[in-house]
Amino acid sequence: MCLYYQDNPEAAFNHFQHVLRLAPDHQKARDIYKKAKHLKVKKEEGNEAFKRGNFQEAFNLYTDALAIDPLNKHTNAKLYFNRATVGSKLSKLEEAIDDCTAAINLDEGYVKAYLRRAKCYQSLEKHEEAVRDYEKVTRLDRNQEHKRLLQDAKIQLKRSKRKDYYKILGVGKNASDDEIKKSYRKMALVHHPDRHANASDQDKREHEIKFKEIGEAYSVLTDTKKRAMYDRGQDINDPDGGFGHEGDIDPSQIFQAFFGGHGGHGFGGHASFQQGGFPGGGFSGGSVPGGFHFQFG
Numbered sequence: 160m161c162l163y164y165q166d167n168p169e170a171a172f173n174h175f176q177h178v179l180r181l182a183p184d185h186q187k188a189r190d191i192y193k194k195a196k197h198l199k200v201k202k203e204e205g206n207e208a209f210k211r212g213n214f215q216e217a218f219n220l221y222t223d224a225l226a227i228d229p230l231n232k233h234t235n236a237k238l239y240f241n242r243a244t245v246g247s248k249l250s251k252l253e254e255a256i257d258d259c260t261a262a263i264n265l266d267e268g269y270v271k272a273y274l275r276r277a278k279c280y281q282s283l284e285k286h287e288e289a290v291r292d293y294e295k296v297t298r299l300d301r302n303q304e305h306k307r308l309l310q311d312a313k314i315q316l317k318r319s320k321r322k323d324y325y326k327i328l329g330v331g332k333n334a335s336d337d338e339i340k341k342s343y344r345k346m347a348l349v350h351h352p353d354r355h356a357n358a359s360d361q362d363k364r365e366h367e368i369k370f371k372e373i374g375e376a377y378s379v380l381t382d383t384k385k386r387a388m389y390d391r392g393q394d395i396n397d398p399d400g401g402f403g404h405e406g407d408i409d410p411s412q413i414f415q416a417f418f419g420g421h422g423g424h425g426f427g428g429h430a431s432f433q434q435g436g437f438p439g440g441g442f443s444g445g446s447v448p449g450g451f452h453f454q455f456g
Contacts, residue, residue, distance in 0.1 A: 160191060166233035168199045198227045198234060205238075209245060218245045236265035240272045243279075252279045270299050277312065286316035314392040324376035324389065332390070336381055340417075343377040347414055374410030377417070 259276035
């Protein structure tokens with residue numbers, strides 16, 4: 160029974176069989192042997208289903224196995240971990256986290272369960288929880304791979320606390336300069352404060368904030384060095400981040416430089432700005448460099 164509860168079924172079976180040869184009517188040995196065989200078979204069936212890629216079947220088999228003997232902590236810890244692995248494949252991330260937690264409750268030093276749970280946390284963008292799990296892993300097994308995972312998790316946590324410039328501009332992380340410029344051109348014209356001169360104070364403020372954010376995003380993502388630093392997780396508002404005073408940029412200047420530098424191509428001809436009272440900026444005389452004028456309708 161000790162061997163069985165230490166998840167060493169083959170050795171346990173040899174002892175059970177020996178007992179039953181000596182005492183065929185030993186009911187306790189017979190019952191435990193039957194339970195142990197049933198648990199082993201269900202676990203192996205789940206493993207085979209997983210290897211075949213039949214994840215839902217594996218999930219169900221591991222669930223059946225967990226109901227066989229609640230007292231077998233070592234085996235059940237592995238079953239919870241196996242079901243968590245399958246659950247993550249089925250996008251059942253919250254359930255996978257719960258199963259990893261159950262496995263850890265049964266085996267506090269279960270490194271694989273911490274690693275799986277941390278990965279699920281990252282998929283759910285729960286970066287602080289992921290960092291805590293990776294820190295635990297490095298305490299349990301301090302190797303280079305685990306230290307690398309912890310460092311990556313800390314970078315992701317740092318990134319999660321700053322502005323997502325790719326999301327602000329509505330582009331992917333591998334977006335080209337042309338895609339970034341195209342998105343900026345579209346969004347800057349939509350959110351420029353002069354276009355919302357007659358809006359409510361709240362709407363004006365929202366567009367001003369958005370206009371400033373897309374200006375920041377454009378200034379960073381179109382600069383090769385700054386974009387590389389940003390992608391490494393550095394924050395433009397961090398004094399030691401190497402971005403200078405990028406967080407204090409004047410979005411109106413970026414707008415003027417962009418449209419002036421492009422000669423006004425693609426914007427439907429000549430027009431003039433109506434002054435919208437954008438704080439700290441605005442267009443001198445209602446025009447942009449290069450002699451092109453635009454009017455928002």
